[in-house]
Amino acid sequence: MRVWSSLRAKIRWAYASLLVVLIVLVAWLLADLRAVEDRVAQGQAVSQFLDTVLEMRRFEKNYFLYGEPEDYREFRRLAVEVGVFMTARGEELGLVATPERLQEISRDLARYRQAMAQYAETVVGGGAVPEALVTAIRNEGRALTDVAERKASRERELLQKALQRARTQLLIALVLLAGLAVAVGQGLSRAVIRPLRTMERHMGELGEGRLRRLDEHASDSEIASLARAFNHVLDELERRRRSLVQSEKLASLGTLLSGVAHELNNPLANISSSCQILREELPELDPAFAQELLRQIDEQGERARLIVLALLDFAREREPVRVPVALLPLLERTLTFLRGSIPAGVALDVEVPGQLCVIGDPQRLQQVFLNLVKNALDATAERGGGRVLVQAQPARDTAPDDPALAGMDSCTAGGGAAVDVFVRDAGPGIPPELLPRIFDPFFTTKPPGGGSGLGLFVSYEIVERHGGCLGVSSRAGEGATFVVRLPACLEEEPA
Numbered sequence: 143m144r145v146w147s148s149l150r151a152k153i154r155w156a157y158a159s160l161l162v163v164l165i166v167l168v169a170w171l172l173a174d175l176r177a178v179e180d181r182v183a184q185g186q187a188v189s190q191f192l193d194t195v196l197e198m199r200r201f202e203k204n205y206f207l208y209g210e211p212e213d214y215r216e217f218r219r220l221a222v223e224v225g226v227f228m229t230a231r232g233e234e235l236g237l238v239a240t241p242e243r244l245q246e247i248s249r250d251l252a253r254y255r256q257a258m259a260q261y262a263e264t265v266v267g268g269g270a271v272p273e274a275l276v277t278a279i280r281n282e283g284r285a286l287t288d289v290a291e292r293k294a295s296r297e298r299e300l301l302q303k304a305l306q307r308a309r310t311q312l313l314i315a316l317v318l319l320a321g322l323a324v325a326v327g328q329g330l331s332r333a334v335i336r337p338l339r340t341m342e343r344h345m346g347e348l349g350e351g352r353l354r355r356l357d358e359h360a361s362d363s364e365i366a367s368l369a370r371a372f373n374h375v376l377d378e379l380e381r382r383r384r385s386l387v388q389s390e391k392l393a394s395l396g397t398l399l400s401g402v403a404h405e406l407n408n409p410l411a412n413i414s415s416s417c418q419i420l421r422e423e424l425p426e427l428d429p430a431f432a433q434e435l436l437r438q439i440d441e442q443g444e445r446a447r448l449i450v451l452a453l454l455d456f457a458r459e460r461e462p463v464r465v466p467v468a469l470l471p472l473l474e475r476t477l478t479f480l481r482g483s484i485p486a487g488v489a490l491d492v493e494v495p496g497q498l499c500v501i502g503d504p505q506r507l508q509q510v511f512l513n514l515v516k517n518a519l520d521a522t523a524e525r526g527g528g529r530v531l532v533q534a535q536p537a538r539d540t541a542p543d544d545p546a547l548a549g550m551d552s553c554t555a556g557g558g559a560a561v562d563v564f565v566r567d568a569g570p571g572i573p574p575e576l577l578p579r580i581f582d583p584f585f586t587t588k589p590p591g592g593g594s595g596l597g598l599f600v601s602y603e604i605v606e607r608h609g610g611c612l613g614v615s616s617r618a619g620e621g622a623t624f625v626v627r628l629p630a631c632l633e634e635e636p637a
Contacts (some may be wrong), residue, residue, distance in 0.1 A: 156326045163322050167315040174308050181297075181304045188297040192290040194224050199283050202258065206276070214262050221255045247289055254282035413439050464608075466631040467507065469498040469534055469561065476508045477532075480515060487527025488519055494534040499631035500561050502608045507628075510604050510612075513597040514565040514624050521569025521622065528568025528621075537562045537627060547625060553611035559630040560610070566623045572616040580614065 198220035205213040228248055257279045264271050416435045420427070427435075473494055484490055500507070511532075518530045537560035547562075572580060581602045605612040609629055616622035 156329060160322060160326050164319065167319060171308075171312060171315055174311050178301075178304045178308050181301050185294075185297045185301050188290075188293045191224070191227060192294045194220055194227060195286055195290040198224060199287055202279065202283055205262075209265055214258075217258060218255070221251065221258075225251060247286070250282060250286055250289075254279070254286060257282060409443070413443060463503050464501055465504070466499050467502055467504050468496075469500055469563070470494045470496050472504055472507060473511060473532060473534075476511045477515065479512060480519065484519060485523035485527075488522045489529045490515070490519065490532075491529060492532045494532065494563075498534055498536070498561055500628040501631055502628055506604045507608075510601040510626060511563070511565075513601045514626070517597065518565050518567035518569070518622075518624075521567045525569050530568070531564070531566045533564040533566070534561060536560070536630065547613065547615075553613075553627050559632075560627050561630045563626040563628070564623055565626075566621065568621045571618045571620050572614070572622050573618060577614065577616065581612070 198217055201213045201217040201220065204210065205217060225248065228244060228251070257275060261271060261275055261279060264275070416439045420432065420435055470492075473492060477490065477492070480490070515530065515532065522528045522530050553560075581598050602612045605626055605628070611627045613625045613627075614622060615625075
């Protein structure tokens, strides 16, 4: 498996890189701190050297003032200690002064001790101390003190610079670490967050009803696995959606069978009557009249055949198609199922120009118009009767102030020409608080047993999958108007 073939590997390598850089930076800082520690130790050596020299000078002055042998003994002890210190810790002091300079200081210390010894012998012998000797002692002591003080001052400067350098390196390390953390975060964001946000966006679209498949050939095994699972869910939703559409279609068909039976009864009754006349009066019938009866039998048989054919075509389950469909014949075939079940006192009128043509699946569009017209008939009958009107016209000719078009300004029906189909009823209307919910699945205002609540939901899904829109407007007591906007045929497409 490739190194970058999974999110886990990317995260692991990102954190490993961050850890390696962190270890390098810590090692760099520790090395610098070690240098500071060495500088502090050197400073301590120089400070001790200076303190010893100053203490030795103090006993020198005391001996000049009081002539106490004890002061001279302490001077000699401290002088020996300075010499031993310079010999034992010369390497540390050599970082401040060169070996040649240390040797020169050692010779100065030896002359200083020799001059002080000569002064002590003169004092003990009771002789007069030459002024030049005292001056020489003081000059040698002052020179030794100046050297020690310069060394201490220089060491403090070096220690200050070492601390400043350590502070600068610490800031650089923090900036590098922060920059690396940001870079790793950005890299992980591109490698991990971006695919997850893509999936989140697709899931949001799924919640809005837009089914878009994910690319299953992602570079990360986890994302590819999630994409496959997501696409499997989409396939299952699509399968169940088709099953739901078919179930609702069959449920609608069941409620319309009585009307279809009534519609079939008329041609069958005409056929039966014509056959009885032919059987009983065939010898006496005028040949022309007999031919007319036979013609009527043929017409009524064809009419019954078309009704049964439309019924079978509507009930048959098949894959959706997108073809040019003449709107008026489609509506007439659809209303065939409803003619025999129109309630008393309700009139059903169709005002659709014969030249209108839409792009869609005839069977599924029939289901949409069947649901809308059936609901309009039921609503109008609920109020005691009235008129149900089915109208259609090009979308560009629709009055822009028509209440049914509210909220459909953004509906482009595929971006080309469109046709608006209106289904207007004279029912009691839909309360404003229920309008936002009427397209929800299983929502119905009918009494128990009067509907499944899936008709409008399925109709909305079908229209949306055709690239169109389904809208509604209603006022209490003034009926309701549903509008279906569908892509129109191009002028050169035959209906």
